[in-house]
Amino acid sequence: MEILSIPALRNPRMICAFGGWNDAGESATNALAHLLSMWPHTLIAELDSEDFYDYQVNRPMVSLDAKSERLITWPSTKIFAVPTAHLPFDLVIVQGVEPSMRWKSFAHEIMDLADDLDISLFLTLGGLLADTPHSRPITISATGTNQEISKRLNVEVSRYEGPTGILGVLQDCAMKRGIDAISLWAPVPHYASASPSPKATLALINAIEDTLAIAIPLGALPDESSSWQLSIDELTKEDSDIADYVRQLEESKDETELPQATGDSIAREFEKYLRRQNEE
Secondary structure: OEEOOOOOOOOOEEEEEEEOOOEHHHHHHHHHHHHHHHOOOEEEEEEOHHHHOOOOOOOOEEEEOOOOOEEEEOOOEEEEEEOOOOOOOOEEEEEEEOOOOOHHHHHHHHHHHHHHOOOOEEEEEEEEEEOOOOOOOOOOEEEEOOHHHHHHHOOEEOOOOOOOOHHHHHHHHHHHOOOEEEEEEEEEEHHHOOOOOHHHHHHHHHHHHHHHOOOOOOOOHHHHHHHHHHHHHHHHHOOHHHHHHHHHHHHHHHHHHHHHOOHHHHHHHHHHHHHHHHHO
């Protein structure tokens, strides 16, 4: 890892997302891109792509600059400091492409930096393909790495068993180092996964707000989310089989979610509204 600077940060929280297997609809990486677009930030470290990426899997990209000169951009993982003086803590953003190899070494390098920065909470974002309707609110899954952390941070314990991505490896590494870790996952309709899903990105941003008890400027995300939903509405109307399938998903979702419209959920939404009013 190339360290460019080690800034003085206040009780920082680290937020990670990686393109690839963990990022259906580009929801998680676009959530990080949104955070970086809303607040000033500084690049503080970058992992050497030679050590962790197979270029036949994640190929470098060629582009032209303003002078029409060719540039090569290599797959990498970059780490940004985001000072947020208006909040009681600062943020550290880890943004990149899921590595192809040497995951243990990759995770240890990230966690070594987390130790150096005295990270107090490690938050990972992911997107997964799911049997969920695009027309209903997205329910984010928030889980902790073990019973003790989940109870203390008021999230569910992860019950997942099966293949994992780099997020699962990082969560395990954080737990073993005694760093509180939470994972947020957005379900993305598998029939609408070909394009970026701003609705899933918006849901993840809202979940970050709830998890950290902060308000985040939403910018154009609400409008982009509405436009995305309308575009998927039009696509599903063109195929009667998909339209019938979506109606079945909607009915199932409504039956499951309606009982959850409790006083607690309404209170959480009101608290979120008040935080955003204070931010504005």
